[in-house]
Amino acid sequence: MPKLTVEDLKNLREGLRDKMNIRSGEAKAKVIVHMSTCGIAAGARDILKAFMDEIENRGITDILVTTSSCAGLCSKEPMITVLYQNQPPVKYVELTPQKVKKIFEEHLLNGNIVKEFALASGSETTA
Amino acid sequence: MQTDISKVDEIVMRYGRRKENLLAMLLDCQEEFYYLPKEALEEISKQTGTPFVKVLHAATFFRAFSLKPVGKYPIHVCMGTACHVKGAPRLLEAFERELQIKKGETTKDNLFSIETVNCLGCCGLAPVVTVGKDVHGKLRQANVSRIIKKYRSREGSDA
Amino acid sequence: MAYRSHILLCSGTGCVSCGAFTLKETLKTELQKRNLQDEIQVVTTGCQGFCAEGPIMIVQPDGIFYCQVKPSDVPTIVEEHFIKGRPVKKLLYTGAAKATPIPALKDIPFFAKQQLVVLRNRGLVDPDKIEDYIAVDGYSALSKALTEMKPEAIIAEIKRSGLRGRGGGGFPAGIKWETCRKAYLQRNVEPVVICNADEGDPGAYMDRSIIESDPHAVLEGMAIAAYAIGAKEGFIYIRHEYPLARQRLLNAIEQAKEYGLLGENILNTNFSFNIEIVQGAGAFVCGESTALMASLEGEVGEPRAKYIHTVEYGYKNRPSNLNNVETYANVPLIILRGSDWFASMGTGDPRENPWNGSSGTKVFSLVGKVNNTGLIEVPMGISLREIIFDIGGGIPKGKKFKAVQTGGPSGGCLPESKLDMPVDFDSLTEAGSMMGSGGMIVMDEETCMVDVARYFISFLTEESCGKCTPCREGLRTMLDILNRICEGKGKEEDIAFLEEMGEVMQDCCLCALGTSAPNPVLSTIEYFKNEYLEHIKNHKCPGGVCKELITYVIDKNKCDGCHACTKVCSSNAIKGEAKKLHSIDTTKCIKCGACIEVCTKDAIYKE
Numbered sequence: 001m002p003k004l005t006v007e008d009l010k011n012l013r014e015g016l017r018d019k020m021n022i023r024s025g026e027a028k029a030k031v032i033v034h035m036s037t038c039g040i041a042a043g044a045r046d047i048l049k050a051f052m053d054e055i056e057n058r059g060i061t062d063i064l065v066t067t068s069s070c071a072g073l074c075s076k077e078p079m080i081t082v083l084y085q086n087q088p089p090v091k092y093v094e095l096t097p098q099k100v101k102k103i104f105e106e107h108l109l110n111g112n113i114v115k116e117f118a119l120a121s122g123s124e125t126t127a
Numbered sequence: 128m129q130t131d132i133s134k135v136d137e138i139v140m141r142y143g144r145r146k147e148n149l150l151a152m153l154l155d156c157q158e159e160f161y162y163l164p165k166e167a168l169e170e171i172s173k174q175t176g177t178p179f180v181k182v183l184h185a186a187t188f189f190r191a192f193s194l195k196p197v198g199k200y201p202i203h204v205c206m207g208t209a210c211h212v213k214g215a216p217r218l219l220e221a222f223e224r225e226l227q228i229k230k231g232e233t234t235k236d237n238l239f240s241i242e243t244v245n246c247l248g249c250c251g252l253a254p255v256v257t258v259g260k261d262v263h264g265k266l267r268q269a270n271v272s273r274i275i276k277k278y279r280s281r282e283g284s285d286a
Numbered sequence: 287m288a289y290r291s292h293i294l295l296c297s298g299t300g301c302v303s304c305g306a307f308t309l310k311e312t313l314k315t316e317l318q319k320r321n322l323q324d325e326i327q328v329v330t331t332g333c334q335g336f337c338a339e340g341p342i343m344i345v346q347p348d349g350i351f352y353c354q355v356k357p358s359d360v361p362t363i364v365e366e367h368f369i370k371g372r373p374v375k376k377l378l379y380t381g382a383a384k385a386t387p388i389p390a391l392k393d394i395p396f397f398a399k400q401q402l403v404v405l406r407n408r409g410l411v412d413p414d415k416i417e418d419y420i421a422v423d424g425y426s427a428l429s430k431a432l433t434e435m436k437p438e439a440i441i442a443e444i445k446r447s448g449l450r451g452r453g454g455g456g457f458p459a460g461i462k463w464e465t466c467r468k469a470y471l472q473r474n475v476e477p478v479v480i481c482n483a484d485e486g487d488p489g490a491y492m493d494r495s496i497i498e499s500d501p502h503a504v505l506e507g508m509a510i511a512a513y514a515i516g517a518k519e520g521f522i523y524i525r526h527e528y529p530l531a532r533q534r535l536l537n538a539i540e541q542a543k544e545y546g547l548l549g550e551n552i553l554n555t556n557f558s559f560n561i562e563i564v565q566g567a568g569a570f571v572c573g574e575s576t577a578l579m580a581s582l583e584g585e586v587g588e589p590r591a592k593y594i595h596t597v598e599y600g601y602k603n604r605p606s607n608l609n610n611v612e613t614y615a616n617v618p619l620i621i622l623r624g625s626d627w628f629a630s631m632g633t634g635d636p637r638e639n640p641w642n643g644s645s646g647t648k649v650f651s652l653v654g655k656v657n658n659t660g661l662i663e664v665p666m667g668i669s670l671r672e673i674i675f676d677i678g679g680g681i682p683k684g685k686k687f688k689a690v691q692t693g694g695p696s697g698g699c700l701p702e703s704k705l706d707m708p709v710d711f712d713s714l715t716e717a718g719s720m721m722g723s724g725g726m727i728v729m730d731e732e733t734c735m736v737d738v739a740r741y742f743i744s745f746l747t748e749e750s751c752g753k754c755t756p757c758r759e760g761l762r763t764m765l766d767i768l769n770r771i772c773e774g775k776g777k778e779e780d781i782a783f784l785e786e787m788g789e790v791m792q793d794c795c796l797c798a799l800g801t802s803a804p805n806p807v808l809s810t811i812e813y814f815k816n817e818y819l820e821h822i823k824n825h826k827c828p829g830g831v832c833k834e835l836i837t838y839v840i841d842k843n844k845c846d847g848c849h850a851c852t853k854v855c856s857s858n859a860i861k862g863e864a865k866k867l868h869s870i871d872t873t874k875c876i877k878c879g880a881c882i883e884v885c886t887k888d889a890i891y892k893e
């Protein structure tokens with residue numbers, strides 16, 4: 001990796017920004033599994049694995065699974081955020097591998113929010 | 128148990144025998160042996176040129192170290208504030224009753240030992256206990272014996 | 287500064303993908319062209335939930351909602367709306383409000399009252415990928431600092447922002463940096479920059495979360511501080527209980543080096559900076575500045591007297607700037623958006639004097655007897671009531687609120703009457719507690735305040751390094767007395783003695799561990815004296831915690847004889863036939879409370 005100059009950093013940022021949003025990328029949906037110490041303690045690894053398994057078993061390529069950090073609401077871990085094309089992000093809470101299956105089928109494959117497990121939609125207020 | 132001095136040697140070399148890294152060496156030894164054997168402390172003292180009393184001072188000053196061997200599954204009961212108000216002291220007693228040892232002791236079969244810690248950083252899940260590397264959150268006394276059984280049976284099937 | 291109007295520009299993923307950032311730049315240029323930049327502020331917000339109509343723009347205070355705004359619309363909007371005062375009809379949102387099937391995040395109090403600055407990337411970026419951080423403006427503050435700002439200008443900007451240390455004391459970061467730079471220039475000894483990630487307060491995990499969410503923000507903040515002060519070397523002192531946070535930091539440093547954002551000649555300038563991670567080994571006192579530096583040098587972490595300041599003579603007698611994780615994490619955004627933006631959040635106007643008020647936001651770990659436990663970030667000046675009852679959702683099981691503990695073992699417990707107090711450095715100190723690093727532990731009616739005081743004193747007794755007598759002996763004496771009171775053997779004069787002892791310690795201890803140690807006792811005596819008296823005079827524990835003073839009883843009207851309690855009772859103290867009223871044999875009962883945990887009928891109580 002060549003060392004960046006100020007100009008490189010700027011160009012890199014523009015390029016990466018495009019890649020980060022799912023519209024211009026190839027994926028139609030993205031799952032973010034919230035994994036910090038508390039999430040992992042509450043079972044986030046099993047949730048991540050459940051999503052990976054679904055993707056592998058079904059041979060799916062247009063759904064991304066990534067990890068990020070805790071979303072702050074420790075009492076409702078494990079949590080995930082689902083980004084689906086043209087939809088506001090949806091947060092699901094208190095997950096189990098069984099719930100993952102349903103979310104995968106209804107939301108990720110067909111774009112229908114699974115109301116009973118969802119906490120809310122939208123993202124947090126940043127200053 | 129014989130202490131493998133070559134392991135200590137490796138750890139000391141990892142930090143280029145630098146005195147400033149005493150703490151890091153002790154942490155690595157603790158990780159390696161699950162406690163700090165006297166031989167290891169002596170070796171560190173010799174190789175870094177730090178007086179033995181100073182090494183011992185550090186080894187007894189910090190909570191992370193233990194001078195006695197601990198069990199295969201060390202149990203750490205969190206005594207942080209969040210866990211305290213959610214009943215950690217009674218949970219500790221439940222573990223002590225279940226294993227018939229006190230805090231700081233190891234069971235006869237060398238499987239479990241009980242220690243307390245000040246906050247594991249998962250206060251949202253209080254009360255929290257770690258067994259080995261597993262974190263158990265929102266624990267109740269009624270769960271204690273099941274948890275212990277789980278680890279015991281893991282041993283049973285290994286044997 | 288009072289703006290006439292705010293433009294809230296959605297910068298959720300959806301809107302960004304249709305050009306929200308370009309729109310922001312265009313807006314700012316246009317406002318500047320019209321000389322409106324001091325009257326109208328452009329703020330980016332999280333997703334508003336109308337991604338299909340993006341980019342979205344809301345004008346406050348009128349609440350006018352524009353959608354699908356293109357940069358070419360900007361001159362019209364500024365001309366019509368902000369100069370002539372007429373909303374632009376053709377861009378107004380007209381479609382019928384689509385009913386979202388689930389509530390919006392901003393309508394849920396837990397999220398609605400939070401304002402994310404330090405945690406803005408939480409749950410969004412992958413902390414193990416530097417590319418994610420760069421995509422959300424990461425390292426552009428460092429780039430700006432290195433190419434457009436002199437060290438003095440950076441220090442001035444931080445001072446003007448009013449950023450106060452988030453690790454406990456609330457000392458203005460700008461002043462600390464300035465002193466450190468001055469010491470460096472005067473003595474010509476290379477300074478060091480140190481990040482305090484020891485987080486020893488039990489019941490607090492803000493720093494762990496910040497690092498686990500956004501490790502690069504901490505590194506970037508440290509690099510900017512190093513450039514401003516003149517340092518080439520930095521340390522992060524992290525406690526060993528945080529393996530994941532440490533791993534993420536190590537990984538982040540590795541990646542930043544690869545990209546040339548740390549290491550030699552950063553961004554091709556002549557500024558070089560390296561960061562090393564050092565692990566603590568579980569000693570609370572090592573969070574204290576002099577003890578921390580002793581520990582970095584390989585010594586046992588014992589504090590020394592501070593008539594010589596560590597900013598001048600710290601680590602290996604070099605000028606040393608120590609700040610908390612959260613303090614550093616605030617720095618990049620201050621550099622990027624300016625001190626006015628930061629100063630506009632929170633209380634007071636720090637721009638002339640950084641001691642004036644508390645600017646910005648604060649991260650708290652909200653835990654204990656509260657419904658929504660978690661990590662929250664709120665603007666300074668919010669009330670305790672809003673935090674506990676709106677964000678926290680109140681007390682579980684309809685129990686009554688009793689107290690909230692802030693500031694860790696150096697802080698105090700505040701009662702209901704203080705709930706409407708604004709949360710900032712000075713108000714909390716005045717009330718006998720302190721901001722501390724941000725632990726906030728909620729206690730309900732089933733918590734015993736004497737037991738809480740005893741808990742903290744016993745914690746501190748174990749953690750006192752033992753070097754100075756007032757701390758070592760004072761704590762021990764206090765603990766003996768508190769133990770006695772909890773056992774029902776207290777005397778009335780004990781309270782006055784505790785108070786006197788507290789004052790002696792406040793005056794005489796060597797480091798802040800000792801001088802602040804009496805706070806939990808003094809604040810509980812001040813606000814909950816009747817609980818002490820109940821223990822001493824009536825041998826009763828109102829919270830039902832102190833074992834010697836309580837007995838377990840079964841409520842005749844509630845017990846249905848389900849046997850749940852008999853199964854968990856390890857001392858066989860509960861007897862009774864199935865489906866019939868049970869009873870507890872108090873001579874056998876060890877008061878472990880396991881039965882209460884399992885009783886679904888709420889039929890067991892303590893008296």
Ligand SMILES: Cc1cc2nc3c(=O)[nH]c(=O)nc-3n(C[C@H](O)[C@H](O)[C@H](O)COP(=O)(O)O)c2cc1C
Nearest residue numbers: 451452453482485486573574575609610613798799
């Ligand atoms: C006993 C004791 C423990 C402390 N523990 C911590 C800690 O864990 N983390 C922290 O950031 N500051 C801690 N501090 C405060 C530090 O001494 C120091 O003030 C702080 O790190 C400075 O950074 P700031 O100005 O950014 O807050 C502690 C202080 C004392 C007296």
Ligand code: FES
Nearest residue numbers: 205207210247250
């Ligand atoms: S208090 Fe137990 S995990 Fe923090």
